[in-house]
Amino acid sequence: MGAQWKTKIKETTAAAKGRIFTKLAKEIMVAARGGPDPNQNSKLRMAVEQAKKASMPKDNIERAIKKGAGLLDEQVSYEKLTYEGFAPHRVPVIVECLTDNANRTASNIRMLFRKGQLGASGSVSWDFDYVGMIEATPESPGADPEVAAIEAGARDLEPAENGATLFLTEPSDLDAVARALPAHGFVVQSAQLGYRPKNPVTLGAAERAEVEAFLEAIDADDDVQNVYPGLAD
CATH class of the missing domain: 3.30.70.980 (YebC, transcriptional regulation domain)
Known part of the structure; x- marks a missing residue:
């Protein structure tokens, strides 16, 4: 969900699986700030369930919970950042990031939006x-x-x-x-x-391929968690 635009390529490589696990671990760590018990923390419970469905190892899940809840000496704090703008062909897009370095993320996002247009907060979220x-x-x-x-x-x-x-x-x-x-x-x-x-954009095959390549480049960034384009299926 939120990624129906992706081309139908099976992510089977170790690197692809590693990226997925890294994103899931971040979600768990952020959710665990509200408490390490999934039975008492609904956000954590949902994050853990998502990780299990992706076959994330149990040890990885437990370590992410402990790190997020501050139960380990190793302290990591992630900040949630949201960017808005347009992909090629004026397709609106919202990008959610979790980062431990906001300056790095902002720089990367600006670079990734070179073929589109990065907007201000509220520029597309109304849609x-x-x-x-x-x-x-x-x-x-x-x-x-x-x-x-x-x-x-x-x-x-x-x-x-x-x-x-x-x-x-x-x-x-x-x-x-x-x-x-x-x-x-x-x-x-x-x-x-x-x-x-609310009003997804319909594109021809060539234009859609261009937009999908743009979105996939953003999605591959380590700080990006979710990409939501206003693109019709």
């Missing part, structure tokens, strides 16, 4: 909704996503890939809906907060 997004699959063929959405408290839903359903929630309801869905016949595959474009 996005900030929502909870839960991707879930039916536990049995008879599970009804519309009934599940109503009963669990989701505000909307839409079909996702491979028979899954994307349940949309208010940001404050994300954890409650994710915990309620299993009782209504759905297995949660992922749950996160993110930006959904």
Whole structure:
């Protein structure tokens, strides 16, 4: 979610998996500031669940929790930064970063936006909704996503890939809906907060390829956590 624009390339290399684990570890560390117990910290619980689904080793998860909660001598503090602007062909894009060096990140983002246009805060966020997004699959063929959405408290839903359903929630309801869905016949595959474009841009094949290359270059930066483009599927 938030990365449907990516080309369908399986990230199987050790370097690609390492980048994924690094991003997941950052999410866990930031969430663990609110306490090291996932049962008492909903943000941490969701971050840990995402890491487990990505097959992140248990030792890595536990170390990230301890680092974030300040239980180790090794202290790392990450700051969340959000950038807004346009990809080529005036496609709006929001970039979320977690960094331990804001100056480095700002410099990198400026360089990465050379083929687009970096904007000020609020320049494109007005064209996005900030929502909870839960991707879930039916536990049995008879599970009804519309009934599940109503009963669990989701505000909307839409079909996702491979028979899954994307349940949309208010940001404050994300954890409650994710915990309620299993009782209504759905297995949660992922749950996160993110930006959904209100007016996604449709492009031709050549233009889309150019935009995807731009987005992938941004996504590959070590400080970038999430990239949300206003690009139609």
